[in-house]
Amino acid sequence: MLKKPRRPTRFPRKILVAAVASASFATQMPAWGQQLEEVIVSAERRELLQQDTPISLVAFSGERLEERGVRDMFELSTISPNLDIKGARGDGNTAPTFQIRGIGTGAGATGERSVGFYVDNVFMPRTTGPVMRVLDVERIEVLRGPQGTLFGRNSTGGAIRVFTRQPDQERDAYVRVTAGNFDRSDITGMVNMPLNDEWALRAQVALTEQDGYVRRGPQKLGSVDDEFYRLQLGWEPDDNLSVNFGLLHTDSYSEGSATDMIQFNMNPVCPLDPSVQTYCLEGNYADWVSDFLESAGQPRLSHNDPRLLLDDFTMPDWCFLDGPDPDWDDMCLQSNSARYSQLDMNIEWHLSDTMSLLSTTGLSEFSSRSISDWQLMGMEARPGGVDSEVFYQEFQFNMALFDGWVDLVTGANYFKEDSGSPREALYQAIGSSVFNATTGGSAFGNQWGCAGSGTTGPLCSDGERRQRVISDGSSKQESIAYALFANASIHLTEDVNLTLGARRSWDQKDISSTLFAADNFVPQSGGSTTVSADDSWRATDWRVTLDYHLTDDIMLYATAAKAFRSGTFSIPAALTPTAARPYSLRPPLAAVPPEALRNNEIGIRSEWFNSRLRINATYYEMDFTNRQGASAAVDPSAPTGFAIRLVNQGDVEIWGTEIEALLAVTDSLTLEAATGSTNYKMGDVCVNNGLNLYPPPMDDSYTLSARYLFDTQAGNYTFTLSHAHTGPMQTHAGGFTPEEREYYGCSAFSASFIDSRYEVPSYDLVNASLRFEAASGKWSAMLYANNLTDETYANNAQSFGRGYWTQGGPGGVVGYSAPARSAVAAYRGRPREYGVTLQYNFF
Structure with a gap:
């Protein structure tokens, strides 16, 4: 006889108080409302009720995501505490970062995330474009905490699993159109058709367009232009075997990331005391732009210059790539594009009443290209690109052993990726201001300048160039990984379950990096x-x-788990030529060891008052060792005086909570609340170059929502109102104040990054929707409004510190460095959006 799935023991005061309070509340609460819907998940690689799964997770059906105004993975993070998906520093939404509980790094062609992402069981190492959108989804599961046993490498933070609707024997077809402000126009069509008693076909097409909301010259940054195509074929010859084939293709284009400059610090005002400072440097970019403006007959830049800081959604339309005149030129156009294709096959074969085999096969190709301007002043065209080909295979056996006393999940998987960045070079406009960290260079000029003769780029009238081409290079990497895993749930009694899991992984990487002749190589x-x-x-x-069931409705659990993230490589900067060595020297690639994360977690899963009130709470503590992270290191040979390298940043202690509550007040009204917090302590703040964990977790977050249903003779109405709060967030390791530097004993170099410290303010978003479904079931309509209060906010930001202003950077030659200044760029969230969605069902 099969026993109940599983349950645990002790928990901290915060969780205990929540449990006792909920029990007290349940005893006083009148018997209102219907029972809450039971949610089935497969977080343990087998189907279980969510309330019986001893893992911290949240699951959303496709319908609930639509009602909450969630269109893509970025918006999913606003309703999932301790999940954060946002644009990367510098690249914005072109290279989204995934974080769960503050764990999540990795981008580019050779980086890998710490959060696993799966679509229909196929692992996707790189994600952007329409793949991020929520289309024809059955459900999404967010698994919080390390998932190394069942999901393997690179899931130290957790995993996100997207399950699409599969072909079935019901005839179904619809067309859905959406129109909204910012010229939003979406059209989606789906058809599900049984071909015979065994075969069924499901096809979907979606075209989505919407203007951006940050204006820069002729462009509207943050725009959406996506195409999405999916074809699925299902075969079910009998009750024991089902096979699903899938073909997915997406194309995406947008006019750059919605970035806005919000601070331009030019204090203290030049000149400084000449007896102390030989030259008062505005800083290279500030000085160059001032030279260009002065050459065009305009004033030099000033503190928080109103020509730069316009309104919250407008950037200056300057472009200096074609010459010193700031007037716009299409050389400064920004763009993001991505293409993704996937072939997959999922087989589920019930070999007997107690054994089944699941096989997942996936083959995918991914390609992305972008042009961005990190400095935001029309000074550069910075390319970015990633190509990836992946093959993924997994076999999984599910078995019930010893008359149902043990449920075993075991299997093996194989992963191979060939990834790389195509040859690309950074194209910059430069003035006559040249400063070298080693020699001190020359004083800054006040005119449009040409920075020496060369063989590439447009020439000045005197035969010299106004631009430079740097960092002309490419890279490629082959990653191979395979693993064996087993996870056994032992039902010690009908109420007590012990789960033991293990995975043995083997990883191999081959990497190469090529640099071509350029102005810096x-x-x-x-x-x-x-x-x-x-x-x-x-x-x-x-x-x-x-895990331990106190009753049929209350489960306690405790878990200890360990997961790892694959090792990688750091690509050091090339050493500049010297008199004795008239060429650039490339240091060897440096191996960075794997990360490891150990998680101790306790929680309660409970339902009260005849399953009308659900309260789940989790407390976790994690030891994060050998954390891989990008960090600045002293490099006298680099033009900036420092170089950004991927290094082992030591250990971090992370702890926090997750609490969710769901209440069916009446048959029509359901209330929901969820909150999460993440706290951390750095093991070595000096190596980290600051006190802050980077990439940064949110300090705290919570969501509140209400769902009201009411019926009429004409049809059913569903009204949803939600409020999401996101706490403040640091955006850089942050350097040190003089007091902090003295206390921790860090170097002056680490302290110099204090001008890169910036905290994104907290923000609150309110979404609402009203959906009507006709009694005939033939059509439906939905009015929606996201960011109802039209809050102006940023979901990430970047403070360009002294390295942005002075080519000498931190630790520059005495008498030749700029004051501690910064410019802050904010990645703007979308302003208020509203519109209507109409759907017609053909069957």
Whole structure:
């Protein structure tokens, strides 16, 4: 006889208080409302009720996501505490970062996330564009905390699993159109058709367009232009075998990330005391732009210059790539594009009443290209690109052993990716201001300048160039990983379950990086220099969980688990030529060891008052070791005086809570609340170059929502109102104040990054929707409004510190450095949006 799935023991005061308070509340609460809907999930690689799953997770049906105004993964994070999906520093939404409980790094062609992302069981290492949109979704599961045993490498933070609707034997077809402000126009069509008693076909097409909301010259940054195509074929010859084939293709284009400059600090005002400072440097970019403006007959830049800081959704339309005149030129156009294709096959075969085999096969291709301007002043065209080909195979056996006393999930998987960045170079406008960290360079000029002769880029009238081409290079990487795993749930009694899991993983990577001749690189021979490296790693992940049912409706659990993230490589900056060595020297690639994360977690899953009130609470503590992170390191040979490298940043302690509550007040009214918090302590703040964990977690977040249903003879109405609060967030490791530097004993170099410290303010979003479904079921309509209060906010930001202003950077030659200044760029969230969605069902 099969026993109940599982349950745990002790929990901290905060969780205990929540449980006792909920019990007290339940005893006083009148018997209103219907029972809450039971949610089935597969977080344990087998179907269980969410309330019986001893993992911290949230699950949303496609219908609930639509009612809450969630159109993509970025918006999913606003209703999922301790989940954060946002644009990356510099690249914005072109390279989204995923974080769960403050764990999540990795981008570019050779970086890997710490949060696993799966669509129909297929692992996707790189994600952007329409794949991020919520289309024809059956449900989404967000698994919080390390999932190394069942989901393997690179899931130290957790995993996000997207399940699309599959073909079935019901005839179904619809067309859905959406129109809204910012010229939003979406059209989606779906058809599900049984071909015979065994075969069924499901096809979907979606075209979505919407203007951006930050204006820069002729562009509207943050626009959407996506195409989405999916074809699925299902075969079910009998009750024991089902096979689903899938084909997915997406194309995406947008006019750059919605970035706005909100601060331009030019204090203290030049000149400084000449007896102390030989030259008062505005800083390279500030000085160059001032030179260009002065050459065009305009005043030089000033503190918080109103020509730069316009309104919250307008950037200056300057472009200096074509010359010193600031008038717009299409050379400064920004763009993001991505293409993704996937073939997949899922087989589920019930071999007997107690054994089943699941097989997942996936083959995918991904390509993205972008042009951005990190400085936001029309000074550069910075390309970015990633190409990736992935093959993924997993076999999984589910077995009930010993007359149902043990449920075993075991199997093996294989992953191979060939990824790379195409050859690309950064194109910059430069003035006559040149400053070198080693020699001190020359004083700043006050005119449009040409920075020396060269072989690339437009020439000045005197034969010299106004632009420079730097960082001309490419990279490629081959990653191979395979693993064996097993997870056994032992039902010690009808109320007590012990889960033991283990995974043995093998990882291998081969990487190469090529630099071509450019203004900041001179090859030793020929036109390029390539460095390469390879390494392999082994790891064992494990999990121990004990869960205990106090009653049929209250489960306690405790778990300890360990997961790892694959090792990687750091690509050091090239050493500049010297008199004795007239070429650039490339240091060897440096291996960065794998990350490891150990999680201790306790929680309660409870339902009260005849399943009308649900309260779930979790407390976790995590030890994060060998954290991989980008960090600035002293590099006298670099033009800036420092270089950004991927390094082992030591250990971090992370702890926090997740609490969710759901109440069916009446048959028509349901209330929901959820909150999460993440706290941390850095092991070595000096190596980290600051007190803050980066990429940054949110300090806290919570959501509140209400759902009201009412019926009429004409049809059913559903009204949804939600409020999401996102707490403040640091955007950089942050350097040190003089007091902090003295207390921690860090170097002056680490302290110099204080001008990069910036905290994104908290913000609150209110969404509302009213949906009507005709009694005939033939059509429906929905009015929606997102960000109802029209709050102006940023979901990320970047403070460009002294390295942005002075080519000498932190630790520059005495007498030749700029004051501690900064410019802050904010990644704007969408303003108020509203519109209507109409759907017609053909069957």
